[in-house]
Amino acid sequence: MSILYRSDEARGQAWASYFADHAPDLEFRVWPDTGNLADVEYLIAWQAPADFIASLPGLKVLFSSGAGIDHVDLSAVPAHIPLVRMVEPGIIDGMVEYVSLAVLALHRDWFDYAAANAAHIWKPLEVPPASSRRIGVMGMGVLGQAVLGRLGTYGFQLRGWNRSLREMAGVESFAGADQLQPFLAGCDVLVCLLPLTPATCGILNQKTFAALPPGAALINVGRGPHLVEADLLEALDSGHLSRAILDVTDPEPLPAAHPFWAHSRVFVTPHVASMTQPETAAPILLENLRRHQRGEPLLDVVDRSRGY
Known part of the structure; x- marks a missing residue:
């Protein structure tokens, strides 16, 4: 029995070290050192x-190395092979840190102060209380709920x-297409x-x-194709939107000549x-793998009908 890691090679070595210490009965290979693919x-x-999936005749489970699975061609993965998200x-901690940083930077006018700093301008701005600012999160899965909890x-x-209603203490919840507009109307x-799906x-x-x-203002930490770039630029240039913080783009890397780079x-x-993070992800994946070996249900299996 063998496991093949096909992702960032440097991180793969950290994964290999963990499995060597905690699961010596499993052969852990790191791409491109694949060995016999029939054993994977x-x-x-x-x-x-x-074509790579097709070269793995013994494949039992495909584990995504990230939280999203939009990078995987579901049609290429046989229906009997479970696809498991990385949770x-x-x-979670990284996403909470990033979104908190982005929201606070917007709330406390950090970008305006950066511009003033570059121009050597001392100009204090009014500091509104956080209670006056309305933050809306699209997507109330594990990451969305963690972000809302910290905010x-x-x-x-x-x-x-969310697509379906998810209640959360201290959060006004909306669900479905009919409630999208009312939700947006209350988001500063x-x-x-x-998740990125056709919908x-x-x-x-x-x-x-x-x-x-x-x-x-907009913060996009989902996927680049969620965004219609021309519409964002129009909304910013018209003044309707004040700012956008984008961690994801389409394509990636973002071309050097793209207008986003030069937009103020x-x-x-x-x-x-x-x-x-290998140190926290490897133990969780190993436990999930052991569940599969014991004939127990896998955790965080993707629902192919939903795409996440």
């Missing part, structure tokens, strides 16, 4: 091309929108944490932006909001 029963991967503390400690007014800062592709568009209050109201980071 478990695959940990970020990208799994169709681990490192990913609540600052005293922000919180609201969340909109955070996108949705959510392009959801950050002109109609969405128009439903936000004037002066609202756009701040881009290179898809670093949250990353799988």
Whole structure:
């Protein structure tokens, strides 16, 4: 029995060390040192091309090395092979840190002070209480709920929108297409944490932006294709939106000539909001693998009908 890790090679060595110490009965291989592909029963991967999946006749489970699975061609993975999302503390903590930083930077006018600093201008701005700021999160899964939980400690007014209704203490919850517009109308800062599916592709568009209050800001930590770029630029240039913080783009890396780089109201980071941490992810994945070996149900299996 063997496990193949096909993702970042440097991180793969950390995974290999953990498995060597805690599961010496399992052969752990790191791409491109694949060995005999016919022996591979478990695959940990970020990208799994169709021809590569086809070369693994003994594959039993495909573990995504990240929280999302939009990078995997589901049609290339046989229906009998479970696809498992990565849900681990490192990913959650990283996302909470990033979104908290982004929301607080917007709330406390950090970007305006950065511009003033560069121009050598001393100009204090009014400091509104957090209780006057309304933060909305699209996507109330594990990450969305963790983000809302942390933002609540600052005293922000919180609201969340999800495909199906999810109640959470201290959060005004909305669900479904019929409640999207009312949800957006009360968001001074909109955070996108949705999974990327055919239904959510392009959801950050002109109609969405128009439903936000004037002066609202956007934080996209979902996926680049959630955003219609031309619509965002139009909303920023018209003044309807005040700023956008984008950790994800389409394509990635973002081309050097892309207008986002030069726009004074756009701040881009290179898809670093949250990353799988081997020291916290490996134990969780190993326990899930052991569950499979014992004939127990796997945790965090993707529902293919929903795409997440």
